[in-house]
Amino acid sequence: MNTVPPVAPQRVRRRPRLSTAVVEDLVNAIVMGTYPIGTALPPENMLCDMYDVSRTVVREATTALTEKGLVLSQQGRGTIVRDSRAWNMLDPMILSALFQGEDGLRYLDNLSEVRALLESAMAAKAASNATPESLTELTAQIEKLEELVPMPSAYVHEDLKFHDIIMRMSGDRLSKAIIDGIQSEALRTHGYSGKLSVAHVRATQDAHRKVYEAIAAGDPDGAARAMREHIAGSWEKRRAHPRP
Structure with a gap:
């Protein structure tokens, strides 16, 4: 059959x-x-x-x-x-439109301020909550970033992972969700990433190293301060137009 x-x-x-x-x-x-x-x-x-x-x-x-x-x-x-x-200012479509509009730079400034506030607090928590396993992961990432300093385009991707590890170490899932949601839309705009040079990446890596060392030393205040200075300083370097 x-x-x-x-x-x-x-x-x-x-x-x-x-x-x-x-x-x-x-x-x-x-x-x-x-x-x-x-x-x-x-x-x-x-x-x-x-x-x-x-x-x-x-x-x-x-x-x-x-x-x-x-x-x-x-x-x-x-x-x-x-x-x-x-308006629901955390809605992805609204965020995307705001970042790409005429006032986009102002909203990117706001994002930098939000990140500085939330991520500095999370860096402090990461310093307090660090375990041998999480420190091993963070150490591997800072070393990987060091190798990528001469390659800005590759560095950017691993830069995000460095911040992600710290946010996960903090245990603050709500703040992480807020930053992830806003930043994912900002990353689609050229104005947020800016033009990266090896010199800029080197300065960024030095700032990352300060954050890492404070977390590894179990210094919450130092970690918060280093993260706040890093985010503010990095944005000023990437910002399309210097502040008056």
Whole structure:
């Protein structure tokens, strides 16, 4: 008896949801001021025509914008853009738009300040919580960074790992989640990374070494101070335009 071999199921290539693309475009438009605070978005039928999508897609997009705190539906007025104080500033799409906007540098300054506050506190906790195993991991990372100083592009990736190890050592998962969420969007912008030179990387490595030595010595105050100085100093070197 002949049997037909089973046909292997074809892998379906998933396309991004249309509503996600519409949401991203509208988030950018709102943050950039195309639709100013207090004004209404175009009516549903116009949005359907603008994006060539169904009413269902537009309604899904409007719901997403509402959840992000960007808009509010008002009877008789339509979908109104809310004051920026109501926006979810930790939302990835909103962060991305803010960092790439005209005021992007100001928000990157804010990120540096947030990092300095949270990571200095986490460095202090890492110094207090350090175990032989975590110190071994941190030691291996600082030594790996030393080898990469002549290669700035490779150094950057391992730099992030150095900070990640310290944040994990601290045990402060909430602060780590906040930094990871904000910084992941900032890293997509050229203005945050800046132009790295070997001289800059060498200065960064010297600052890392101070943080490492304070943590290894079990010195919370020294670790916090070294981390705060490192983050502030590194950002000033990378900043697109020097402060006046």
